[in-house]
Amino acid sequence: MDMSTQAIKSLQIGMHWFPERAGGLDRMYHTLVCALPGAGVTVRGVVAGSERVAADTEGAIRGFGPAAQSLPRRLLAARRALRASLSRERPDVVSSHFALYTFPGLDVTRGIPQVSHFQGPWADESQVEGADSIGQRTKRMLEQRVYARSSRLIVLSEAFGEILQARYAIPAERIRVVPGCVDVSQFNLPLSRADARRRLQLPQDRPVVLAVRRLVRRMGLEDLIEAMKRVKARQPDVLLLIAGKGRLAEELQARITEAGLDDNVRLLGFVPDRHLAALYRAADVSIVPTVALEGFGLITVESLASGTPVLVTPVGGLPEAVAPLSANLVLPSTGVDAIADGLIGALNGSLKLPTEQECRIYARENFDTPVIAKRVAAVYSEAIEVGLVH
Structure with missing residues (x-):
């Protein structure tokens, strides 16, 4: 990571360090902070993590302790880390990626432009996934305080911009839409589908569908498994691979067995990053069956960067991510029937999907790290200018 002096000095507050803990937010934070120096932004940062974080980044990003420690200890540690970072160097802009770890340092960072x-x-996602109402209200309060401090807020889609306005009373003029970024080269493997399947020891003669998802309620995996009964009736040898971990693993496996799909649906568990690109490449089509609260869907771009088309439900920012490439990638609704019809059409060829080359070009031109880093840097510059005026 090149952290040489640049035009804008930023302090990036993240959640976890992606090499230590996998998650969509963590992946986007990691990818962005690695790309920002190329767009004229010096990066310093803090995350929940070990001493390895500082070693990975030559001290640019520092871990303030493990995510497993108690919440009060984490908040105190985050505050200390923010204070220590500011004592070393005052940034031009504070960039908050996770409200929980930004909140305890709001007084420390006062007077510095914040994005x-x-x-x-966060609060609504927790409720969908089963959090209690007191916890949800507390999370909403923390978010509200952090967002109120920010002169600019970057959202991944117009859909999430509307949520900021409706749920958090953030004026539209402070909101900027910048989609998530992917290191396209990481997913642009020089492998044919057959080569990828050989590498992963997957069957060559079966249609393969891939879903990369956390195994939690709002991801729509229950609908996907139910839909596979209809897909199997039309494509008896179809194979659905679900990559990811989460609290629903046992329940989903029980659903698979009960539906008689043990030969057609496999729960892969967590797939290491080094195998993920090949897994996308091995699939005929990817599917994102989300039922609620999807701001962007980084996995859509990862799949496209790998040359594999991806079907999405019309939830949140998912249509915005893929519809400019092809309207056929957006299912007409959520639910079992729409998912089944879409997969059947994709696998039998009746639903026209973009080619491998079209998928790769679209991902590179719209979501590659240098493209998005420049857009983020422009928002930082805007926030700094607003701060100077005020």
């Missing part, structure tokens, strides 16, 4: 990267309504 919040809004990657989803």
Whole structure:
């Protein structure tokens, strides 16, 4: 990571360090902070993590302790880390990617222009996934305080911009839409589909569908498994691979067995980053069956960068991510029937999908790290100018 002196000095507050803990927010934070120096932004940052974080980044990003420690200890540690970072160097802009770890340092960072990267309504996501109402209200309060401090807020889609306005009363003039970024070269493997399947020991003669998802409620995996009964009736040898981990693993496996799909649906668990690109490449089509609160869907771009078309439900920012490439990638609705019809059409050829080359070009031109880093840097510059005026 090149952290030489640049035009804008930023302090990036993240959640976890992606090499230590996988997650969509963590992946986007990691990818962005690695790309920003190329767009004229010096990066310093803090995350929940070990001493390895500083070693990975030559001290630019520092871990303030493990995410497993108690919440009060984490908040105190985050505050200390922010204070220590500011004592070393005052940034031009504070960039918040996670409200929880930004909140305890709001007094410490007072007077510095702040930009919040809004990657989803944290409180609402927690409620959908089963959090209690007191916890949800507390999370909403923390978010509200952090977003109110921010002169600019970056959202991944117009859909999430509307949530910021409706749920958090953020004026539209402070919101900027910048989609998530992907290191396209990482997913642009020089492998044919057959080569990728050989590498991963997957069957060559079966249609393969891939879903990369956390195994939690709002991801729509229950609908996807139910839909596979209809898909199997039309394509008896179809194979659905679900990559990811989460609290629903046992329940989903029980659903698979009960539906008689043990030969057609496999739960892969967590797939290491080094195998993910080949997994996308091995699939005939990817599917994102989300039922609620999807701001962007980084996996859509990862799949496209790998040359594999991806079907999405019309939820949140998912249509915005793929519709400019092809309207056929957006299912007409959520639910079992729409998913089944879409997969059947994709696998039998009746639903026209973009080619491998079209998928790759679209991902590179619209979501590659240098493209998005420049757009983020422009928002930082805007926030700094607003701060100077005021």
